[in-house]
Amino acid sequence: MKPAPFRYARPSSLAEATALLAAAPGDTKLLAGGQSLVPMLNMRLVRPAVLVDVNGLRELTGITPLPGGGLRLGALTRHAELAASPLVRERGPLLAEAARHVGHAAIRNQGTLGGSVAHADPAAELPAALVALDARVQVTGPRGAREVAADAFFRGLLATTLEPDEILTALEVPARPAGWGFVEIARRPGDFALAGVAVTLPSPPLGGEGIEGVRLVGFGVGDRPIRLGGAERVLAGGRLDADAAARAGAAAGADCDPPSDVHGSAEYRRHLATVLVERALLQAAARLAGGAR
Amino acid sequence: MTVPSERLSVRLTVNGRPVEHVVEARRSLADFLREELGLTGTHVGCEHGVCGACTVLVDGRSARSCLLFAAQLDGRAVTTIEGLTPAEGLSPLQESFRVCHALQCGFCTPGMIVTATELLAQEPAPSTESIREAISGNLCMCTGYVNIVRAVEQAAAAPPAKGRA
Numbered sequence: 001m002k003p004a005p006f007r008y009a010r011p012s013s014l015a016e017a018t019a020l021l022a023a024a025p026g027d028t029k030l031l032a033g034g035q036s037l038v039p040m041l042n043m044r045l046v047r048p049a050v051l052v053d054v055n056g057l058r059e060l061t062g063i064t065p066l067p068g069g070g071l072r073l074g075a076l077t078r079h080a081e082l083a084a085s086p087l088v089r090e091r092g093p094l095l096a097e098a099a100r101h102v103g104h105a106a107i108r109n110q111g112t113l114g115g116s117v118a119h120a121d122p123a124a125e126l127p128a129a130l131v132a133l134d135a136r137v138q139v140t141g142p143r144g145a146r147e148v149a150a151d152a153f154f155r156g157l158l159a160t161t162l163e164p165d166e167i168l169t170a171l172e173v174p175a176r177p178a179g180w181g182f183v184e185i186a187r188r189p190g191d192f193a194l195a196g197v198a199v200t201l202p203s204p205p206l207g208g209e210g211i212e213g214v215r216l217v218g219f220g221v222g223d224r225p226i227r228l229g230g231a232e233r234v235l236a237g238g239r240l241d242a243d244a245a246a247r248a249g250a251a252a253g254a255d256c257d258p259p260s261d262v263h264g265s266a267e268y269r270r271h272l273a274t275v276l277v278e279r280a281l282l283q284a285a286a287r288l289a290g291g292a293r
Numbered sequence: 294m295t296v297p298s299e300r301l302s303v304r305l306t307v308n309g310r311p312v313e314h315v316v317e318a319r320r321s322l323a324d325f326l327r328e329e330l331g332l333t334g335t336h337v338g339c340e341h342g343v344c345g346a347c348t349v350l351v352d353g354r355s356a357r358s359c360l361l362f363a364a365q366l367d368g369r370a371v372t373t374i375e376g377l378t379p380a381e382g383l384s385p386l387q388e389s390f391r392v393c394h395a396l397q398c399g400f401c402t403p404g405m406i407v408t409a410t411e412l413l414a415q416e417p418a419p420s421t422e423s424i425r426e427a428i429s430g431n432l433c434m435c436t437g438y439v440n441i442v443r444a445v446e447q448a449a450a451a452p453p454a455k456g457r458a
Contacts, residue, residue: 001340007297008318008364016294031365038360039341041319050297051318053365080354104430105411106348106355189429 003041007050014059014140017167020052022142025164030054032076032115035107060114060169063087069175075114075168079126080105082113092173094180094198098129101182104190114168117153120160120224123192127154128219129182131227132198135173141166154224178203181283183276184219187263194264195220195272197228197252197280201240201288210237216248216280221256221273228255231277240285249278305366307332308376316363322356323347325363326373334374334403338432345431348404349373355411374403377410386410389448395440401433409445418449 011017021028029048031037032055040046054060060076063085071091073082082088082099089096102108102116102125116126117137130137130150137153139146142165150171153160162168177200184196195218202213214235216228231252238244258269304313307330314329321340326332326349338344340359347358350372358371377384383391386406396402405428412419412427419427424445425438433441 002321002324003319005299005317005319007299008301008362009295009297010365010367011295019294020297034360035342035357038362042321042340042359051362052297055365104345105427106345106357106408106430107342109351109354110356110360189426 001042001044003038004044004047006041006048008053009050010053010056012056014057014167014169017052017054017057018141018165020050021167022165024050028052028164030118030167033078033111034115035103035111036115036119036121054167060167065091066172071173073113073171073173075112075117075170077113079103079108079111079113079116082126083108091176092133093176094129094133094182094200095126095173097182098125098198101125101184101186101193101196107190113171117150117171118160118162118168120154120158121192122157122222122224123194123196123220124225125182125184125193125196125198125219128196128198128217128225130171130173131225132180132200132215132217133173133177134200134215135171137168138170138172139166139168145169147172151227157223159224177201179284179288181280181287183279183283185272185276193220195258195269195276197273197276199277199280199284201284204240204288209239211240212236214240216252216277218252218256218273218277221258221269223257223259226255226257228252228273228277230255235281240281240288242282245278245281245285248281249274249276252277301364301367303364303367305368306370308372309370314363318362318364320363321359322349322361322363322366322371323358326358326371329363332373332375334378336400336403338400343432344401345404345408345428346401348407348431350407350411353411353414355408372407374406377406386413386445386448390441390444393440393444393447395436395444397435401431401436404431405433405441409448412445413449419445421446 027049031053061074064072079099079102135150179201181199184193231248234248234251253270258266260266336346338346342357342360349358
């Protein structure tokens with residue numbers, strides 16, 4: 001399995017990369033970590049004429065604290081960096097936890113956050129975590145820079161609002177939520193999840209009643225990371241306890257539209273979603289109660 | 294501006310030795326090492342990043358050499374199983390694999406050793422769980438994992454003083 005011939009360029013600035021991409025946007029692919037793209041090239045599922053290697057672009061690197069407690073993460077941030085960075089563990093522990101679940105060590109050393117988001121595999125961990133965190137996706141192209149909410153960025157199976165001539169430059173996540181949870185079930189550690197759930201909880205009002213603004217996101221259970229709106233509505237305005245978590249889990253089944261494939265039936269994945277929503281909520285509630293990291 | 298090209302000149306360090314080559318853009322690092330440098334210790338299994346047989350170190354960190362193009366390695370330092378093997382005999386980790394019967398056909402062994410080398414560099418006294426986690430991306434189809442985990446544990450606990458010549 002060898003890729004079809006292509007031409008390769010390694011620009012040294014974002015402006016140069018943008019120009020290279022704009023020269024033939026439909027026939028050019030950006031190469032970052034390559035942990036999804038290169039298998040597809042090797043299997044000749046994609047045959048671009050040109051590969052633009054963005055690994056030399058310093059504009060796409062760096063983990064920077066933002067005023068107000070958030071983080072800016074350069075698109076080239078490797079999964080291993082996300083999992084190990086003290087700043088990410090402090091300000092975005094959900095992302096660090098999600099990164100830990102991506103592939104294996106050698107994959108995490110190379111794979112990038114921006115690449116995972118742009119590739120948009122519906123079973124990928126990081127896109128779901130970013131939607132749960134209400135992150136913003138920053139892109140740039142010939143028409144200038146723009147920013148999209150992660151929620152609106154993912155459009156379907158391997159499809160996003162990124163235009164063929166645009167480059168994903170960074171992700172911005174707001175200050176860490178008061179509570180969060182992340183659970184997934186995979187056949188083997190390192191595999192894509194059969195199903196998974198990421199959740200964030202805002203600070204509860206005094207007394208713990210009337211929780212609003214819970215964000216529940218399923219992955220592996222639809223054509224993109226999906227908000228589990230029915231389950232979120234079950235929780236709205238109430239107290240988050242074991243009973244509420246179970247009721248939200250039961251409601252989540254109807255929010256999903258999982259695929260059936262050799263790894264599991266749609267029915268099985270829907271069942272997993274109900275169980276995982278409950279577990280993720282209990283994890284998040286425990287963090288809220290204990291102030292646990 | 295950089296012009297996209299089908300053939301490129303790369304300069305990199307392989308096992309401490311500077312190398313300069315003109316390569317086809319689509320040439321994988323694995324094929325470059327095996328076919329152009331004759332370093333056949335790096336094994337090619339699945340060619341899509343699943344089996345781990347082609348694992349090498351790039352600037353000290355493990356990487357699938359089937360998922361990198363040689364053209365990307367300009368200015369980088371690559372270490373293969375040959376670079377982890379002393380001129381005479383075996384390294385302590387290799388010796389531990391031998392003593393623990395951690396290989397039969399040997400196809401996965403170079404990738405296992407490279408992966409375990411990175412683990413032991415980061416975590417000199419790893420738990421069994423973290424050894425299992427570290428090698429979870431390296432498939433073995435004959436020996437099974439029990440003796441491989443034991444070999445890494447023993448190498449960490451009491452590295453054999455010197456290899457067998």
